[in-house]
Amino acid sequence: MSEHKNPYPGENNTGHFWDDENDVRELNNRPPRWYMQAMAVSILAVIIYSFYYPSIPWFGDHYKGSAGWTQVGEMKESVAELEAYREKKFAATEQAIADSSLEDIVRDDELRTYAVKTAKVLFGDNCAACHGAGGQGNAGFPVLADDDWLFGGTLAKIEQSVTNGRKGNMPARMLGITDAQADELATFLIETGKGEAGNPNPASKALYLSKGCIGCHGPTLKGNQMLGAANLSDGIYRFAADDQHASVVRTITHGVNQGHDPLTQDAVMPAFGNSKVIDAVQLKKLVVYVHQLGGGVPVAPAAKKAQVSNDPMYTPVAAASDSFADVIAAAEANYKKNLAQNAAWRDTGKMIKEAKKTKDAALAKIANTQAVNALRQASMALTASPTF
Numbered sequence: 001m002s003e004h005k006n007p008y009p010g011e012n013n014t015g016h017f018w019d020d021e022n023d024v025r026e027l028n029n030r031p032p033r034w035y036m037q038a039m040a041v042s043i044l045a046v047i048i049y050s051f052y053y054p055s056i057p058w059f060g061d062h063y064k065g066s067a068g069w070t071q072v073g074e075m076k077e078s079v080a081e082l083e084a085y086r087e088k089k090f091a092a093t094e095q096a097i098a099d100s101s102l103e104d105i106v107r108d109d110e111l112r113t114y115a116v117k118t119a120k121v122l123f124g125d126n127c128a129a130c131h132g133a134g135g136q137g138n139a140g141f142p143v144l145a146d147d148d149w150l151f152g153g154t155l156a157k158i159e160q161s162v163t164n165g166r167k168g169n170m171p172a173r174m175l176g177i178t179d180a181q182a183d184e185l186a187t188f189l190i191e192t193g194k195g196e197a198g199n200p201n202p203a204s205k206a207l208y209l210s211k212g213c214i215g216c217h218g219p220t221l222k223g224n225q226m227l228g229a230a231n232l233s234d235g236i237y238r239f240a241a242d243d244q245h246a247s248v249v250r251t252i253t254h255g256v257n258q259g260h261d262p263l264t265q266d267a268v269m270p271a272f273g274n275s276k277v278i279d280a281v282q283l284k285k286l287v288v289y290v291h292q293l294g295g296g297v298p299v300a301p302a303a304k305k306a307q308v309s310n311d312p313m314y315t316p317v318a319a320a321s322d323s324f325a326d327v328i329a330a331a332e333a334n335y336k337k338n339l340a341q342n343a344a345w346r347d348t349g350k351m352i353k354e355a356k357k358t359k360d361a362a363l364a365k366i367a368n369t370q371a372v373n374a375l376r377q378a379s380m381a382l383t384a385s386p387t388f
């Protein structure tokens with residue numbers, strides 16, 4: 001850049017010339033009109049914007065804006081929109097879960113998958129505090145992910161557990177058990193629970209039998225799911241402890257859920273049947289979820305609907321009499337329907353031909369029976385439930 005005396009005094013220039021020939025000069029014209037107008041519009045926009053939306057900070061707060069818009073409000077609106085969308089999208093599936101039996105939900109891949117996926121969060125919110133994430137159990141709370149059930153692992157039993165809650169009951173010091181006897185019983189149970197590796201004293205079995213344990217835990221120590229009495233033969237301890245022997249002694253001397261005894265083992269499963277946090281559909285999902293965590297008693301496949309279609313295409317033609325002519329006529333009519341449905345059995349046609357040649361009434365009858373059976377089969381394939 002170089003500066004010179006202004007050689008163009010009549011011109012509205014600033015005196016800045018940008019090259020030696022003075023071809024490039026800085027003038028002092030007004031900016032173009034469109035430019036000034038755009039600026040005016042922008043200023044106006046800022047004023048309106050500042051008035052409309054939250055803007056100017058003051059005194060530890062800020063001007064809230066005339067529109068009442070907030071970022072949090074906008075987020076809430078979006079979330080509501082999303083939820084409405086989800087509700088619409090999954091309404092049919094939710095309804096199907098509401099309308100289906102637990103067995104049918106488990107049998108249906110789509111419903112089961114949906115129930116399990118949506119129940120995972122419900123389980124985390126409502127059950128995991130006691131049963132552990134994924135039902136792995138917590139000290140003092142039963143594992144739901146194994147096949148060692150207190151009350152039973154069928155869908156119906158699990159539903160009962162969740163709906164009505166559970167509260168096992170074991171009296172303290174059955175029939176006046178002494179400390180020494182409690183100790184002996186604990187040793188006996190723990191050794192029995194070790195299976196092959198264990199070394200239970202056979203003489204202690206008499207004590208077990210004489211103190212009424214058998215009434216709930218059974219003669220083979222396998223427990224009783226009607227009463228929620230634990231299986232004592234499997235070495236799985238619900239009241240697990242570092243010192244398992246001491247814990248079993250405690251259970252024997254203070255019982256389970258004996259409210260008056262401060263050392264009793266507490267084991268209360270709350271009822272979720274009338275809960276405000278879980279509705280009926282959610283409860284179903286949770287039951288299906290727990291059932292598939294592991295150890296759920298498998299659900300039998302649905303019985304096939306052996307219903308026959310009413311379509312005349314599938315209705316067999318009956319032979320008017322047992323005469324060769326009538327039977328072969330029926331066989332031919334039925335075989336024609338077989339062919340029309342692509343359901344013909346391979347040798348029916350051959351049999352009909354052969355029977356016609358030999359006038360063999362018995363063969364005609366077999367051919368007809370085959371044609372009728374093929375019709376039934378085609379009809380059943382048509383009406384059988386497609387999901388299983």
Ligand code: HEC
Nearest residue numbers: 126127130149150151152158161166167168267268269286
């Ligand atoms: C306050 C703790 C607690 C919460 C919360 C809880 N449970 Fe339980 N649950 C228990 C206890 C304790 C038992 C065992 C009761 C007994 O032994 O009498 C149990 C038992 C069960 C059983 C029976 C297990 C068996 O072996 O037969 C099922 C099934 C079950 N709970 C499912 C659930 C589900 C699903 C939820 C959530 C909706 C849930 N529980 C929430 C404490 C809880």
Ligand code: HEC
Nearest residue numbers: 168169170174211213216228229230237238239251256267
């Ligand atoms: C009235 C029924 C009843 C009788 C009788 C009974 N129990 Fe129990 N027992 C239970 C119930 C219910 C539980 C709790 C199961 C649970 O909630 O995990 C239990 C739990 C136990 C446990 C804890 C198991 C574990 O997994 O931690 C032991 C050990 C036990 N009983 C031993 C005995 C012995 C020994 C006797 C006899 C002196 C006896 N019980 C008599 C009902 C009974």
